[in-house]
Amino acid sequence: MNKAILSILGRDRPGIVAAVARVLFDQGCNIENVSQTMLQNEFAGIFIVSLPHGLAVETLHEALFKRLSVVGLHVHTKPCEPPEEAGAAKPSEPFVITTRGPDRKGLVADMSQVIASYGVNITNLQAVFKGGNEPGDNLMIYEVDVPLTIDPQALARDLRAKADTLQLDINFQHRRIFETLHRI
Amino acid sequence: MLTQREIVSTLEMLKNENLDVRTVTLGVSLLDCAGSDLTQMRQRVADRICRLAGELVPVCERISQKYGIPVVNKRVAVSPIAVVGAALAPAEMVELAHTLDAVAREINVDFIGGFSALVEKGMARGDRSLIAAIPEALATTERLCASVNVASTRAGINMDAVILMGQTIKRAAGLTADRDGAACTKLCVFANIPEDIPFMAGAYLGIGEADAVINVGVSGPGVVKKAIDRALASNPGMDLGDISELIKRTAYKVTRVGELIGREVAQQLQIPFGVVDLSLAPTPNVGDSVGEIFQSLGLLAIGVPGTTAALALLNDAIKKGGAFASARVGGLSGAFIPVSEDLNISEAARNGHLCLEKLEAMTCVCSVGLDMVAIPGDTSAETLSAIMADEMAIGVVNNKTTATRLIPVPGKKAGDQATFGGLMGHSTIIPVNNAAGDNPFIRRGGLIPAPIHSLRN
Numbered sequence: 069m070n071k072a073i074l075s076i077l078g079r080d081r082p083g084i085v086a087a088v089a090r091v092l093f094d095q096g097c098n099i100e101n102v103s104q105t106m107l108q109n110e111f112a113g114i115f116i117v118s119l120p121h122g123l124a125v126e127t128l129h130e131a132l133f134k135r136l137s138v139v140g141l142h143v144h145t146k147p148c149e150p151p152e153e154a155g156a157a158k159p160s161e162p163f164v165i166t167t168r169g170p171d172r173k174g175l176v177a178d179m180s181q182v183i184a185s186y187g188v189n190i191t192n193l194q195a196v197f198k199g200g201n202e203p204g205d206n207l208m209i210y211e212v213d214v215p216l217t218i219d220p221q222a223l224a225r226d227l228r229a230k231a232d233t234l235q236l237d238i239n240f241q242h243r244r245i246f247e248t249l250h251r252i
Numbered sequence: 253m254l255t256q257r258e259i260v261s262t263l264e265m266l267k268n269e270n271l272d273v274r275t276v277t278l279g280v281s282l283l284d285c286a287g288s289d290l291t292q293m294r295q296r297v298a299d300r301i302c303r304l305a306g307e308l309v310p311v312c313e314r315i316s317q318k319y320g321i322p323v324v325n326k327r328v329a330v331s332p333i334a335v336v337g338a339a340l341a342p343a344e345m346v347e348l349a350h351t352l353d354a355v356a357r358e359i360n361v362d363f364i365g366g367f368s369a370l371v372e373k374g375m376a377r378g379d380r381s382l383i384a385a386i387p388e389a390l391a392t393t394e395r396l397c398a399s400v401n402v403a404s405t406r407a408g409i410n411m412d413a414v415i416l417m418g419q420t421i422k423r424a425a426g427l428t429a430d431r432d433g434a435a436c437t438k439l440c441v442f443a444n445i446p447e448d449i450p451f452m453a454g455a456y457l458g459i460g461e462a463d464a465v466i467n468v469g470v471s472g473p474g475v476v477k478k479a480i481d482r483a484l485a486s487n488p489g490m491d492l493g494d495i496s497e498l499i500k501r502t503a504y505k506v507t508r509v510g511e512l513i514g515r516e517v518a519q520q521l522q523i524p525f526g527v528v529d530l531s532l533a534p535t536p537n538v539g540d541s542v543g544e545i546f547q548s549l550g551l552l553a554i555g556v557p558g559t560t561a562a563l564a565l566l567n568d569a570i571k572k573g574g575a576f577a578s579a580r581v582g583g584l585s586g587a588f589i590p591v592s593e594d595l596n597i598s599e600a601a602r603n604g605h606l607c608l609e610k611l612e613a614m615t616c617v618c619s620v621g622l623d624m625v626a627i628p629g630d631t632s633a634e635t636l637s638a639i640m641a642d643e644m645a646i647g648v649v650n651n652k653t654t655a656t657r658l659i660p661v662p663g664k665k666a667g668d669q670a671t672f673g674g675l676m677g678h679s680t681i682i683p684v685n686n687a688a689g690d691n692p693f694i695r696r697g698g699l700i701p702a703p704i705h706s707l708r709n
Contacts, residue, residue: 242319
């Protein structure tokens with residue numbers, strides 16, 4: 069069965085998910101996964117849907133665009149690639165990198181470059197920059213999967229070195245410690 | 253996906269509230285190292301400890317880095333040396349003590365415990381040798397800790413042993429007079445000693461334990477204090493039941509960390525995991541104090557009226573929160589009140605809020621006893637024994653562990669300062685009633701019988 073992935077962006081207000089879901093239902097699509105978030109006042113949602121036989125991705129996009137553009141929402145639609153073969157993903161351990169420190173341009177670019185240089189995948193990134201020099205106001209949280217073939221402490225050392233140049237206070241911890249502390 | 257709140261809260265506990273694992277203690281059985289040839293025994297003991305504990309420190313450090321949680325102390329606890337060295341003379345016991353100290357240095361552990369005897373019902377030859385060796389052994393070693401169990405709920409109080417320990421403490425203090433009697437900071441006298449304490453100076457590996465075991469001591473008084481402060485700031489009307497619930501939840505989190513680290517250390521060393529001792533153990537650092545919790549609860553200082561009730565609440569909530577967080581809880585598990593090791597408690601003693609008698613009352617409801625209490629140097633051996641006997645009676649009758657770690661500071665009097673250094677801290681010397689006087693009651697010796705509720709079988 070063909071699948072499509074859609075992203076919806078726009079100023080947040082009640083009824084966005086209802087509007088999207090109504091179009092998908094009318095087109096005979098089945099919603100398989102949804103993730104939505106809000107950054108400040110902006111809504112962002114990603115939907116993976118399975119398409120009924122005979123429905124082209126372009127047709128679905130037109131229907132969504134017609135319904136959503138009039139209320140100021142941006143839609144992007146594309147065919148969804150089948151997932152990689154099971155077992156193709158490298159075995160890895162989940163770590164969490166957190167940084168706190170004064171806000172400046174390029175923090176995410178510099179830190180993520182170090183992460184990428186190790187071939188480490190970022191699975192979730194949250195960043196809050198309220199500006200100024202108050203460390204607690206400027207927080208980056210990277211959840212990453214570190215392949216078992218990589219020495220996590222080597223990555224931690226390089227991240228610390230980079231964080232020092234950016235005056236960031238950095239922590240590099242296995243994800244389990246956060247779950248252990250807060251979840252039963 | 254982790255929430256921002258979970259992450260920020262964890263970082264706060266680590267950065268600002270001194271959350272850590274206070275000790276990972278590897279228990280090592282030395283029972284099959286026993287013999288009558290000292291040279292051979294020393295070699296066997298050293299080989300055994302190095303083989304089992306050689307990797308303890310590097311493994312703890314690797315796991316500490318992995319989780320970003322400090323493991324403050326790495327320690328070894330061995331079988332009671334009075335049993336292992338039952339055939340030795342006191343001078344030979346001292347040599348064995350030197351071996352243990354040298355091994356501790358070699359594998360870089362902070363302390364090694366188990367220079368211990370269990371004499372609650374009577375003393376065997378090895379026990380007498382060990383107790384006779386304690387003063388010199390502690391005065392001439394750096395990392396060795398000693399403990400003697402002189403009482404139990406099942407056996408009563410061995411007053412002959414209590415008398416002997418009074419004399420032993422005096423001698424140990426005298427041999428380290430230039431260091432304010434520091435040898436006594438490494439010597440605990442117990443009633444109902446648990447077999448699996450990871451904390452010093454009472455740690456030893458019980459006779460009923462396996463060849464080796466990893467026990468973990470957690471801490472976290474700073475985390476508890478900050479949790480209370482935050483909760484009261486947002487809800488000043490909280491009652492004590494609400495506060496108890498809050499401490500339980502906090503103790504749960506702290507204990508979970510210990511369980512996680514302990515299990516992973518045990519797995520990597522391929523040694524069974526034993527227990528988590530879920531105690532609030534302070535250090536002489538600001539923000540890492542049990543005493544400060546009492547002020548957060550609304551008391552002027554630890555020691556004023558209300559303190560025993562507050563401690564009962566605290567101790568109970570820690571046990572209940574921790575018990576749910578760990579598969580096996582053991583050791584002392586409760587709140588520690590070591591005077592010199594806790595900046596705030598030490599300050600309360602200096603200001604006169606905390607006296608020996610109030611401390612004794614508090615030990616009825618906490619997990620240890622008169623811990624790290626500096627007393628005048630002219631306190632007689634008999635008075636030391638009498639203080640110990642009182643403390644042992646509390647433990648024996650209430651079916652709980654109690655202990656004393658008393659330091660009669662040579663040449664100093666009540667109100668003077670005693671400094672022991674490092675984790676042992678410093679303290680104002682507390683006055684003792686009838687310090688230098690004699691005590692015919694104690695001199696009678698013998699056995700104070702076990703209470704009626706010991707007849708359970």
